[in-house]
Amino acid sequence: MPFPDEKFSSGVVVSDYDPTWPGEFERLSHRIADLLGPLALTVDHVGSTSVPGLPAKDCIDIQVRVAAVEHDRIVPLMAAQGYRCRPEPWNRTEVTAGVACPKLVFAPPPGARACNVHIRLHDGPNTRYALLFRDFLRADERARNGWGAFKQRVAQSLPDLMDYGQIKAPATEVLMSGAERWAEQTGWQLPSAHRR
Template structure:
């Protein structure tokens, strides 16, 4: 599969809202929070035209959530790489803290990736920090977009693109962590009342 990047589209926010509503209708009682994440959530960022959604739950696996999504036409994304996020080299804890489940929206609907993660885990924070840092730091946003464009030209197939982008993301996230410290950024309370 080739990597096709497109310039940022204002309708991505609306597309996310529609997908979030579909997810909530399918499994709302099991969900703590639904977030728009990834490059389509960053205004001005070039991205694959695929909406990334983070669904926060209290536990994984969550059979009731999975049953609700599957009954609504979502499909489970195959492959071991869909069961755990990339674990940064700097991570010193249990790699299981990066576990997740991934679903795809129903056939014939807007392409997306539904990343189901546990509240308070590092992969939840990572996705939100990535989004908020690149939204706030326009220079970092422009540099990351340029990197992605060049990478898509050099490594046009999705597996190779991902293998190179993951460790590069760790470098970007080191800058994001410095930004978080300097600004006092915190993710939302993982388990709101």
């Protein structure tokens, strides 16, 4: 859930793709990599803002792949620069492919550019899921256009973030079944983690 100062606390808006998003990710990713140092194996641009041409909420999703989700080490490093650990249970553990995956999610400092920083195991199923989502939608124009139109219609009908998420979650599973078929057909594999 957004903190009260975050822009989506008042409702969801899905905007047309903004070509400045990749550059904004780059700036944020360098800042996060510097904060976490050697704990950050790879910093990935994930989520809808990572897919050229895809409408999205104006919030950059950043995935940091780590060897271990070490709460006691990561939270103080992020907090020292104003990043706030999201407290909800689903921001601490997510179930992907039947596996409970540890994670941490951080909100930006108050007044900073809207983003979510997802800390995940470098080879976890949830890490793979985020990257497969991105790469499939980058590769498949029909799926990308359909997904973008669906999200815009849902946001117009249900601007409350919780309602929006409740409708989007099962539809994402349908989308990802197509992504899995695409991965099998193309031989797509999880990109390896590498230190920046």
